Amino acid sequence: MATPWTITVDCADARLLAEFWSAALGYAPAPPPTGFETWEAWMIHHEVPADEWGDVAAISDPDGAGPRISFLRVDEPRTVKNRLHPDLQVSGGRHLPAELRGERLAAEARRLCALGARVVEEHRSPGSPHVDHLWMADPEGNDFCIV
Template sequence: MTTHWTLTVDCRDPALVARFWCTALGYTEADPPQGWDTWQAWLTELNVPEDEWNDGASISDPDGVLPSISFLKVPEPRTGKNRLHLDLQVAGGRAQPQHLREQRIRSKAEALIAAGATVVREVPMEGSSTLDHLWMQDPEGNDFCVV
């Protein structure tokens, strides 16, 4: 039997990071809990002070297939390299022509840079100068790759 799971990202500004990952993954803001029309109504009903409303955010796959991702506000900045990261698989795999793979990787990277990401490094295929993937960071410095 499998276990239901989600991924949680610690960050300083959950709304900012959630918006970025919506763009990166094609996700949408998660719906409010059943019985509430908006997150604001839910937070108000639970008497959560307004200054705590950005303490978390959640995004979900609009098709309801892939796991949800939550973003939790923490006081400390990121201090080291991620031990877990996402690979955005946009190139179609190594069986695709290299020029097409590189075009897809660079196109996705351009959109992500416009959304606040930065490129850390272009990573070539082993023993080659041909692009394999881009190592990037989201607006708060969380690592991910565009492959």
């Protein structure tokens, strides 16, 4: 049996990253835990100080297929390249013409940049003028790729 899992992202601004990744992935704010009407009720029950309520945010796949993602405010800034990063599969796959995949990547890059991301580097297929994938950074500089 597989172990249930989630992803937690350390960050400076939990709400900012939750909003970015929610829009990027088509996720929604995560519902409060079972037995609680709101996250506020959960935090009060667990005696979380009110000044820490903005230190965490969570999003989830509305269809239940993808993992839940939590964002946790930490004091330390990101200092090195992520060793683990998400690849957003937006081009349709290598079975499609490279030109079409490149157009889809460019459109998604524009959308994500409008949300606060930035392109770090374009990677082209060997011997091709077309972009194969893009290395990007979210609003806090965390690495991800669109492929």
